[in-house]
Amino acid sequence: MKNILCIGAGYVGGPTMAVIADQCPDHTITVVDINADRINAWNSDQLPIYEPGLLEVVTRARGRNLFFSTDIDGAIKAADIIFVSVNTPTKTFGHGAGMASDLQYWERTARQILANSDRPKIIVEKSTLPVRTAAAMERILNSGDNGLRFQVLSNPEFLAEGSAIRDLMDPDRVLIGGQETEAGRAAVNELVEIYASWVPRERILCTNVWSSELSKLAANAFLAQRISSINAISALCEQTEANVDEVARAIGLDSRIGPKFLRASVGFGGSCFKKDILNLVYLCRSYGLHEVADYWQQVVTFNDHQTQRFAANITAQMFNTVAGKKIALFGFAFKADTGDTRESPAIYVAKSLIAEKADVWINDPKALKNARSALGDAPVQLEPDPYVAADGAHALAILTEWQSYQKLDYQRIYDSMQKPAFVFDGRNLLDHQALFDIGFNVFPIGRPPLTHLT
Numbered sequence: 468m469k470n471i472l473c474i475g476a477g478y479v480g481g482p483t484m485a486v487i488a489d490q491c492p493d494h495t496i497t498v499v500d501i502n503a504d505r506i507n508a509w510n511s512d513q514l515p516i517y518e519p520g521l522l523e524v525v526t527r528a529r530g531r532n533l534f535f536s537t538d539i540d541g542a543i544k545a546a547d548i549i550f551v552s553v554n555t556p557t558k559t560f561g562h563g564a565g566m567a568s569d570l571q572y573w574e575r576t577a578r579q580i581l582a583n584s585d586r587p588k589i590i591v592e593k594s595t596l597p598v599r600t601a602a603a604m605e606r607i608l609n610s611g612d613n614g615l616r617f618q619v620l621s622n623p624e625f626l627a628e629g630s631a632i633r634d635l636m637d638p639d640r641v642l643i644g645g646q647e648t649e650a651g652r653a654a655v656n657e658l659v660e661i662y663a664s665w666v667p668r669e670r671i672l673c674t675n676v677w678s679s680e681l682s683k684l685a686a687n688a689f690l691a692q693r694i695s696s697i698n699a700i701s702a703l704c705e706q707t708e709a710n711v712d713e714v715a716r717a718i719g720l721d722s723r724i725g726p727k728f729l730r731a732s733v734g735f736g737g738s739c740f741k742k743d744i745l746n747l748v749y750l751c752r753s754y755g756l757h758e759v760a761d762y763w764q765q766v767v768t769f770n771d772h773q774t775q776r777f778a779a780n781i782t783a784q785m786f787n788t789v790a791g792k793k794i795a796l797f798g799f800a801f802k803a804d805t806g807d808t809r810e811s812p813a814i815y816v817a818k819s820l821i822a823e824k825a826d827v828w829i830n831d832p833k834a835l836k837n838a839r840s841a842l843g844d845a846p847v848q849l850e851p852d853p854y855v856a857a858d859g860a861h862a863l864a865i866l867t868e869w870q871s872y873q874k875l876d877y878q879r880i881y882d883s884m885q886k887p888a889f890v891f892d893g894r895n896l897l898d899h900q901a902l903f904d905i906g907f908n909v910f911p912i913g914r915p916p917l918t919h920l921t
Contacts, residue, residue: 644679701913711913736801798867
């Protein structure tokens with residue numbers, strides 16, 4: 468039996484530890500965080516994050532072998548294995564601002580572990596970190612005068628928000644990187660045994676620690692690259708009357724390419740893609756690989772362009788002005804099945820419309836609270852009822868692919884709107900022909916518009 472600790476109770480630490488506790492009832496799992504409100508939420512039925520299936524997993528294990536606490540020092544003392552899942556945002560100051568990871572919380576945690584340890588422990592990097600960060604953590608942890616030696620492993624997460632519990636229960640792979648020494652291999656084997664409680668061993672991949680760190684950045688960069696690539700094709704489709712969905716299906720049937728992440732949209736968001744790619748760009752530049760850095764930078768640059776293009780098209784199609792017009796944004800989370808709004812394309816679209824003096828109303832099943840945080844005191848209306856949000860609107864913009872939006876009564880919505888009524892479908896979620904037949908002017912991504920305007 469092991470005492471396993473996770474420092475950081477956010478989108479990664481909370482669900483990951485809940486599943487480990489659920490699948491490994493013989494181990495004691497503790498999750499700590501400096502944010503008392505967050506810990507209180509984890510100890511309630513109103514969890515601080517929304518993930519399908521998460522509450523059920525937490526409820527099964529909480530109080531049995533899963534505990535949430537603010538006693539970080541005490542939990543460190545008791546732990547055998549410590550997962551570090553603290554925030555590593557992009558720096559907003561100093562050298563590397565806008566690209567490099569801000570490692571102040573990570574280093575603070577390493578020093579706190581050292582100060583509260585009286586025996587060797589296995590430290591597991593769960594936060595997304597630059598390559599060679601594990602070596603820096605080892606230098607900090609092994610700098611004490613007590614003679615303790617820690618093993619630092621890299622165990623990056625590959626979770627997709629909205630399907631995190633499924634990804635944890637049935638992962639494509641679990642990646643564990645460690646030092647290629649006897650002590651390093653022994654530490655890797657201890658972590659392998661925990662995951663092997665429910666993950667087939669052939670899906671547990673062991674590498675050196677630097678390959679593991681880089682693999683996380685590379686995986687997100689490749690996925691984001693596919694999205695930017697199909698979005699670039701979508702712009703061409705709109706000019707040539709091709710259909711981006713038909714193009715995506717045709718190329719996705721090529722076994723060398725495959726169909727995943729080829730859905731054109733208003734752009735990718737979330738906490739990982741942009742941050743990790745910019746981290747990769749900074750890393751490449753720091754090693755003098757400027758052409759490599761420029762290549763990956765373009766993935767982010769085009770994603771920003773796609774979102775800007777979508778926002779500009781709303782104004783352009785509505786007779787070059789949205790001033791005083793009510794625009795209803797359906798969806799604010801960066802993707803469906805999550806309340807997370809970090810780097811959501813909806814943030815830029817909303818701010819762009821506000822700058823054009825539009826009357827912006829926002830509806831989202833799970834993200835309204837986070838939408839307010841993301842927009843600060845911007846003059847928007849947050850409305851939980853989509854029919855109220857659309858009432859009297861000149862246009863709808865679909866920004867999150869919530870399935871509930873497919874089930875709305877669009878005849879009712881059309882009847883309540885100003886005419887001509889517009890739909891800008893940033894996710895190609897709706898039945899565009901049906902909307903056109905009702906009377907809407909429909910502007911999808913990567914498809915010819917369907918419009919009654921002459």
